[in-house]
Amino acid sequence: MSKRIKTGLKILIGVVIVILAVAAVYFVFPQLWKSPVSVAASSVFQKVFSTSSTSDNGLIVFVSEVSGNPEIYTMQSDGTKVTELTKGLGKSYSPRWSPDGKHIAYIGENNGQANVFVMNADGSSQTRLSNASNTNQISYEWSLDSKRIEYSEISAGDPNATSISTVNVNGNESNILAPAQNGIQFLGWSFDRKQIIYEQTDSKSGKNNINIINVDGSGKKELAQIAGLSQLLHWQDANHFYVISNTVDLWEIDLIGTDGDQPEKIASYTDSGIVTWFGSKNSLTYVTNHFESWTWNRIDGKNTTFLATWPNYAAQCKKSTGNMILGEASNNSSPDGLHGLVGVWCDDGSTSFYFVNNDGSKIIQLFGANIPSQFIDANWSPDGQNIVITLGNNQTGNSDFYLINVNKILQDPSIQPIQLTNDKAWKYDASWQPQP
Secondary structure (H helix, E strand, C coil), rough: HHHHHHHHHHHHHHHEEEEHHHHHHHHHHHHHCCCCCCCCCCCCCCCCCCHHHHHHHHCCCEEEECCCCCCCEEEECCCCCCCECCCCEEEEEEEEEECCCCCEEEEECCCCCCEEEEECCCCCCCCCCCCCCCCEEEEEECCCCCCCCEEEEEEECCCCEEEEEEEEEECEEEEEEEEEEEEEEEEECCCCEEEEEEEECCCCCCCCCEEECCCCCCCCCCEEEEECEEEEEEEEEEEEEEEECCCCCCEEEEEEEEECCCCEEEEECCCEEEEEEEEEECCCCEEECCEEEEEEECCCCCCCCEHHHHHHHHHCCCCCCEEEEECHHHHHHHCCCCEEEEEEEECCCCEEEEEEEECCCCEEECCCCHHHHHHEEEEEECCCCCCEEEEEECCCCCEEEEEEHHHHHCCCCCCCCEEECCCCCHHHHHHHCCCC
16 A cells, blocks of 8 residues: 555656646746847848837827828727727828827818817827917927927918917917917927927028027027028037028038027038938938939038949839938938938839938848839837838829838848738828837
């Protein structure tokens, strides 16, 4: 009997050991194996993008006209759980996430009157922020702290007259910073988000004054006078920012200080246009073009890289080469500002895609061949892992969203983008939910 008991105990202990071993394989060891695994990606981008192929990037907001009317929707990053947020409120378009990812602002237009609205990420608590009554042309911009919105109204009676106002996200505190006047244009929020910077045409000289003003309308100060229409490009530090301006025959970059220092001219061009901007903490680069010649320029002027370093992209087009489209740096460049997604339009309606370093020195062609659609825009996920691009078909009037997984396509540039939508409707303005 004792031998049988001992034998039974041995069997029982053996079974327990096996169970524990299996549990270790399934539960313990994987926790020890969660260290990053290197991926054989292109050396150009290997140090920039992490090895994760999937990540929680939040929702994607976009506009669709599937119902015949522009409405705002969200979806998961894999194209599932499409949710309509606005409905029956007239036209709803131009959605933008608040920098903290909690709210979506948008323009709502009803009976020819356009106003700025805000709602939660799930579409609840839709609130009108502006009080426009005579315009269908309005634009807006979030402050970086997600607490206020600037909006600019163009007068219906005078298309050259624009007013600038600010309002807090609750809609209960509003200020008119610049009454409706000719030649008014919002440029951007100050570095500390307590002021806005705007441009105003001088009626006597015809030049444009760059002004700064507090969000309550006080403390207006002129910072510089620029020859042409301007756009704020990048903050050098808390008190200095770059602007790009252009007239009929002149493009110029100036460095302007908020403390009243004389502006510094960085560069000027009489035969080239400035088309896009790459910005990061350690590298500031802008791109100029002259017909089909493209040049990457460092802001400090130390070096430039010409299109000659690129492959012969003209050979990728069946017909004569169209334009190279980089778009705004905020859309087509990676979150760190070091890389960009470039689309080259061809006259046959196709697009050739590339990844490129911000200095133009390295480039990788994607998808193995041209995509038989027109490139509309692109938006990177907050972690730089994925890109959602919009491709349109001018003949059918349809557009769809496609997903590019950065790591996978750098391992194999011939991989095709993943189609996220296919509902035979015109869609646009896709953007990822920020991850604060």
